[in-house]
Amino acid sequence: NAGVMQNPRHLVRRRGQEARLRCSPMKGHSHVYWYRQLPEEGLKFMVYLQKENIIDESGMPKERFSAEFPKEGPSILRIQQVVRGDSAAYFCASSKQGAPYEQYFGPGTRLTVT
């Protein structure tokens, strides 16, 4: 049973470009969470999605960041016009319906903005 998949594992973008990070949840999981880890910091919650719905985006920056989890396909975290401060590791986690505290994490995407 494959775990949570994230791609790419490493992404390099120049300032002003767009970054798209993908997350495929574990089989049977319908809830996806995105977290960001800045250097020397713990993970910080960004957004919680179910299929076709954003449930909680209280941790998302107001501008340039968006997330979706379509009916088919992976969840996407999109960062427009990236800046150096967006450089971080972005982790996706997934859980089953009714088991919100059994979140399984993917390996993360390390975004570097040059």
Place this chain on the structure above:
Amino acid sequence: AQTVTQSQPEMSVQEAETVTLSCTYDTSESDYYLFWYKQPPSRQMILVIRQEAYKQQNATENRFSVNFQKAAKSFSLKISDSQLGDAAMYFCAYGQGGSEKLVFGKGTKLTVNP
């Protein structure tokens, strides 16, 4: 807002000995969960142990156990018979009932000396 504090940025232990990592949290809620996650150099987040606040009995998973002091809002992790593979960053996390996002501490870097 809930906060999680890990007061030990770094800890070290000799192989085969026991080490305790500290974590305190701040909440006014009664329904919540607490977690310890391990992040090895691969950066994969691995769930080590979970504790439900309503359970008085301390959780145990093989060599890993917790000391959950609800009144003191303390949740320490004890690693017995430390192994070289235990070397990693350890993050304490809090999850509130009814909200599915996790709040993480800043982490403790554990070194295991042979």
